[in-house]
Amino acid sequence: MFRDVTFGQYYPSDSFVHKMDARVKLLLNLVYLVGIFFVVSFVGFAWITLFLLVAILASRVPVRNVLKSVKGVLFLLFFTVILNIFFTKGDNLLVKWWIIEIYAEGLIFAGKMFLRLSYLVIGSSILTLTTTPVDLTHALESLLKPLTWIKVPVHDLALIMSLALSLIPSLINETDRIIRAQKARGADFDTGGLIKRAKAFVPILIPLLVSSFRRAEELAFAMNSRCYEGATHRTCMRVMKLSWRDFLGTSVVLVFFVAVFIVYGTQTTWGTAEQLGWLYF
Amino acid sequence: MHIIKLTDVSYSYKVPAEDDSYTWQVGVKNIDLEIEQGSFVALVGHNGCGKSTLAKLLNGLFVPHSGKVEVAGMFTDDNKSIFNIRSNVGMVFQNPDNQMVTSIVEEDIAFGPENLGVPQKEIVERVHWALAKVGMSEFARRTTTRLSGGQKQRIAIAGALAMHPQVLVLDESTAMLDPQGRKEVLEVVHSLNKEEKMTVILITHFMEEVLGADKVVVMNHGCKVTEGTPMEVFSRSRLLEEVGLKVPRTIELARRLKSAGWNVDENCTDATELGDRVCQLLHNN
Structure with a gap:
């Protein structure tokens, strides 16, 4: 019954992304998750698609495995899309039947929501596909270490x-x-x-x-x-070292998302949809 | 010279009774035992005879309610030396799955030295050394879940070895293994005893496993019943029967043949050897 359950979805390989430091991958994933919320147009999503394709290529994980991760949230995606299609009101009415009204804005909004959510999942799955749970734990421990100052164990x-x-x-x-x-x-x-x-x-x-x-x-x-007594005097066998891969990977991701931020971040704050024109659509 | 010495050691478990009171159940009672440095000691007895309690007393997991346990000149009731004692007495338990701390082989082995605060470079050396000692060097980066029972127990042994103990205690570590796994574990333990001069205390209820030991200690109802070399102990067959243990089959057979007038070595422990001897005798007739 549980024969097929494998925990985590790690896909073993020796790729560029696999060899990156887990801490760096975790932080870059955070950048990605935040960055994707700045993207508001389909053109922007096209750029994100390109970005994801490059990341998947560099991780040498089959696209099918990456897409599988979306299957888990399909239900959520479906609901979000349906709700957005039927409950977004706008100026361009496309269909009106009984109490159902579908506006063009609703369709566009639902489409963007769909892309945003599935890209969130896909991006994070690149992290979990290329990093073992053990490495992730180590990365978390290392990144959260400053919290020991405020007595977080x-x-x-x-x-x-x-x-x-x-x-x-x-x-x-x-x-x-x-x-x-x-x-x-x-x-x-x-x-x-x-x-x-x-x-x-x-x-x-x-x-x-x-x-x-x-x-x-x-x-x-x-x-x-085996003499365990908590964190006191404890040493650690594993050394996490940054390599050229981490600097290259970080540079690429940061440059990309700085660009995203410049294009969308500043304009959505200062301009309106009309002023943005095609960038907004 | 002894490395472990138990003097009149008793330990009881607190068992909750139906009303809020407690009763005491004897774990071990009035045990006197000396274990020589570099020796191979087998501790036998049927289930619930106090073997595992005794094991836990050896590295201070339990502190005796009366009597003293001395390990390499330290006493287990002295809180200051408890970590020193535990790093000196490596312990391997029965269920291989319940002693793995992480899912990567080398990280699990590193757990002990990490706790002892060994510098990083030395931990790596110790892990490689321990893996080589149990013959599993190529498994360093593997996950523990895919290993066989015997392999997992060898990893657990390596985990104890990485602390550089003087004594290795195996608390029924072969009980849950298949014959192949048992063989693997016993081979590793015997070679550690011979090559590294490590003191080994093997707790078991398989009488076949005590054959290579220097000393056998038989326990029953929390008390030490008898001790001696394997052959000495096997010769007290009535006593063994009383405590529910059996002499290994080969020896039993050899003895019966001997008493029936066959010219065989009555202390023969090797079934093939005995078989050959019998064939030879039949052929001669």
């Missing part, structure tokens, strides 16, 4: 994340085992309505919970045996 949080990541596969196996054991004793998980099926999962959750606690206790013993 950054190291502990990172360790919790890392432990959770390493426990997920064994918990999945455990769930699988419990399901099989219960099926062998005649439990039925596949028929009946939603409520009946949900109820059938209770006998799975309880043993899973119990075994998780047992696991946690054993893990605590194992960690204590």
Whole structure:
């Protein structure tokens, strides 16, 4: 049942993007996420498309894998588009039938919303496709380190994340085992309505919970045996080093988004849609 | 010279009763034990006999309620030396999945030295050394989830080795493995004992595994029943039976053959060797 579940969507490769420092990738992803909200025209989205294509090419991840990430938010996308089409009012009425009115502005707005949301997901998935969860954890720990000054237990949080990541596969196996054991004793998980099926999962959750606690206790013993006592005096084996790739990658992304900001950021603040003309559309 | 010495050690577990009171359940009781530096000691007994409690007493995970545990001249009830003791007594547990801290092999092995505050360059050296010792150098960058049980346990051993301990305690570390995995782990442990002169304490309920040991300690109901060389212990077969343990089958067979008048070595531990001997005798007749 859970055989196919692989956690994270890391796509192993040796590409330019894969070899970049996880911290840099994380920060650039933030720049991208913010930057994309400045883009207001289809021309701008065309440029973003080009940018994404270059990024995907440099990461050597098949386009199909990248697009797969959008599948997860398809439902959300669909709703956003529908809502925007039907509830945006404008000047150019295209269709009027019963209480439904569709305006050209609605279609345009929905289209832009669709692009913006899916590009958000696609951009972030390039990060997760090229960076292992472990690297991401390290990057987060390293980037959030300044917060230890205000007593945020950054190291502990990172360790919790890392432990959770390493426990997920064994918990999945455990769930699988419990399901099989219960099926062998005649439990039925596949028929009946939603409520009946949900109820059938209770006998799975309880043993899973119990075994998780047992696991946690054993893990605590194992960690204590290996002299764990929190972040104090702790050293780290992994060294994160910046390479020419990080500087090149950062330069490209920054130049691109500075350009985006100059074109849209300043004009949307100072001008109106009419003044912007084709840039706005 | 002994590296670990237990003097009249007792430990009990607090068990909640139905009303809010507690009862005490004996873990181990009045244990006296000396473990020689560089020796290979097997600790046997059936489930619930106190083996694992004893293991946890050895590196200060549990502190005895009475008596003393001395490790390399330090006592486990002294809070100041607890980290020194734990880095001296590496511990490998039963379930390989429950002792992995991260999902990358080399990072998991580095966990111990990182906690000890070892400088970064030395950690890398220690990790490579430990991986080589358990014969898994090529797995350094792999994820732990895709490894077999035996491989995971070897990684766990490497994780303990990276702290440069003098003693390695294996708390039923072979119990959940298939025969191949058990073999891998035992080979690694025996070679560490021979080549690195590491003191090994192997806790098990497989009697076959105690054969290579210098000393066997038998436990029952939290008490030490007997100790001695494997052959000495196997010769007390009635005592073993009383505590629910069995002499390894090969030895059992050799002994029966011997008592039936066959000219075989009654302490033969190798099934193939015994088989060959029997064939030879049959052929001669």
